[in-house]
Amino acid sequence: xxxMNNTNxxxxxxxxxxxxxxxxxxxxxxxxxxxxxxxNAAIHHYYPLKEDLxxxxxxxxxxxxxxxxxxxxxxGCSACEELQYFFDFxxxxxxxxxxxxxxxxxILDFEELPEKVKEQHLLLMDNVLAxxxxxxxxxxxxGEFIFxxxxxxRAEAIVETLLGARQLASIKGRKTLERxxxxxxxxxxxKN
Amino acid sequence: xxxMNNTNxxxxxxxxxxxxxxxxxxxxxxxxxxxxxxxNAAIHHYYPLKEDLxxxxxxxxxxxxxxxxxxxxxxGCSACEELQYFFDFxxxxxxxxxxxxxxxxxILDFEELPEKVKEQHLLLMDNVLAxxxxxxxxxxxxGEFIFxxxxxxRAEAIVETLLGARQLASIKGRKTLERxxxxxxxxxxxKN
DNA sequence: GTCTATACCTTGATAGAC
DNA sequence: GTCTATCAAGGTATAGAC
Numbered sequence: 001x002x003x004m005n006n007t008n009x010x011x012x013x014x015x016x017x018x019x020x021x022x023x024x025x026x027x028x029x030x031x032x033x034x035x036x037x038x039x040n041a042a043i044h045h046y047y048p049l050k051e052d053l054x055x056x057x058x059x060x061x062x063x064x065x066x067x068x069x070x071x072x073x074x075x076g077c078s079a080c081e082e083l084q085y086f087f088d089f090x091x092x093x094x095x096x097x098x099x100x101x102x103x104x105x106x107i108l109d110f111e112e113l114p115e116k117v118k119e120q121h122l123l124l125m126d127n128v129l130a131x132x133x134x135x136x137x138x139x140x141x142x143g144e145f146i147f148x149x150x151x152x153x154r155a156e157a158i159v160e161t162l163l164g165a166r167q168l169a170s171i172k173g174r175k176t177l178e179r180x181x182x183x184x185x186x187x188x189x190x191k192n
Numbered sequence: 193x194x195x196m197n198n199t200n201x202x203x204x205x206x207x208x209x210x211x212x213x214x215x216x217x218x219x220x221x222x223x224x225x226x227x228x229x230x231x232n233a234a235i236h237h238y239y240p241l242k243e244d245l246x247x248x249x250x251x252x253x254x255x256x257x258x259x260x261x262x263x264x265x266x267x268g269c270s271a272c273e274e275l276q277y278f279f280d281f282x283x284x285x286x287x288x289x290x291x292x293x294x295x296x297x298x299i300l301d302f303e304e305l306p307e308k309v310k311e312q313h314l315l316l317m318d319n320v321l322a323x324x325x326x327x328x329x330x331x332x333x334x335g336e337f338i339f340x341x342x343x344x345x346r347a348e349a350i351v352e353t354l355l356g357a358r359q360l361a362s363i364k365g366r367k368t369l370e371r372x373x374x375x376x377x378x379x380x381x382x383k384n
Numbered sequence: 385g386t387c388t389a390t391a392c393c394t395t396g397a398t399a400g401a402c
Numbered sequence: 403g404t405c406t407a408t409c410a411a412g413g414t415a416t417a418g419a420c
Binding site: 021022025026100104105107108109110111125148149156159160161162164165167168170176179180182183184186187 | 213214215217296299301302317340341345346349351352353355356357359360362363368371372374375376378379
């Protein structure tokens with residue numbers, strides 16, 4: 001991580017929250033600057049263009065994800081536990097008021113998005129899908145899971161369910177997300 | 193259906209397409225008017241406020257859905273066939289370029305939506321969830337499906353998976369949606 | 385039913401002072 | 403690093419002519 005002053009960190013934090021609540025075109029520099037008690041133009045000092053800000057947000061999300069899965073891989077926990085770790089992460093994010101997962105937050109605006117933002121979005125999506133596929137593969141081999149479809153296909157469906165669940169939960173509340181996590185585990189034949 | 197001239201119909205049709213591609217705040221009256229070769233202000237003649245337009249769009253979607261499920265109920269087809277009818281409808285809509293399901297298209301903007309639009313959105317969501325629950329209940333009783341969770345819970349998870357699948361498919365293509373439909377049917381123990 | 389014209393707001397972005 | 407000031411663009415919406 002580069003050295004960062006407090007303002008920069010807060011810009012990224014609020015920016016991320018706004019992004020995940022309202023999407024790319026749903027928040028403005030003014031929304032962020034008001035939260036910090038500064039002016040619109042000050043944000044442009046850190047991120048001249050909005051695409052710079054959003055790209056940086058996505059890079060930091062991906063960095064954090066990469067760090068987290070590396071830590072899990074070292075800890076030698078079961079595939080079930082790895083999944084649960086991800087689910088807990090989603091629930092915690094939901095509780096923090098970051099209502100939509102970052103992947104879902106860009107889909108409506110995707111066509112008109114700047115190229116570098118699109119790239120980051122696809123990269124994060126690939127990383128998440130690849131991680132799920134890996135966990136499912138291991139869990140199958142170790143007999144923790146039971147299902148008959150190719151792991152990639154199953155992984156994709158899980159990501160989609162979480163995507164949708166996170167969105168419905170932003171309207172209907174946390175229980176919605178909890179229920180879907182139970183279903184996902186049940187469909188994997190997961191015992192806990 | 194009220195009598196409608198061609199302009200009005202086209203406004204609703206393009207409006208719906210734009211809404212499902214870009215969300216509530218992602219399209220403008222100008223987008224629609226340009227498609228029709230008329231001016232911005234002409235649309236306001238039919239729908240003074242944007243919320244009027246979007247409310248009408250949602251009402252017509254819900255009306256169509258209500259009509260479709262009534263027709264299915266009369267036709268006496270199996271629960272599996274009823275599900276497949278819905279899946280085919282989604283695939284057809286996807287092919288028409290209406291990329292996101294209407295429910296998903298309003299979620300990001302939901303908080304700031306006019307009250308009457310929120311109502312229509314929730315109403316459609318309830319209708320869809322209730323229909324899925326009903327079909328699952330019947331399918332269970334007739335032995336067409338096998339699963340252990342409450343039907344409401346399973347129905348919710350299916351809607352979420354379709355929601356997410358439709359969104360990923362808008363980026364990654366039709367196959368994504370097809371794959372998820374297979375998984376959903378597989379998890380229901382559906383034989384076809 | 386469609387047009388022109390217009391009012392008013394928000395947004396992304398820049399220039400230049402401090 | 404933050405401010406004031408400003409700009410062009412695009413959005414919603416209205417008034418009134420045709």
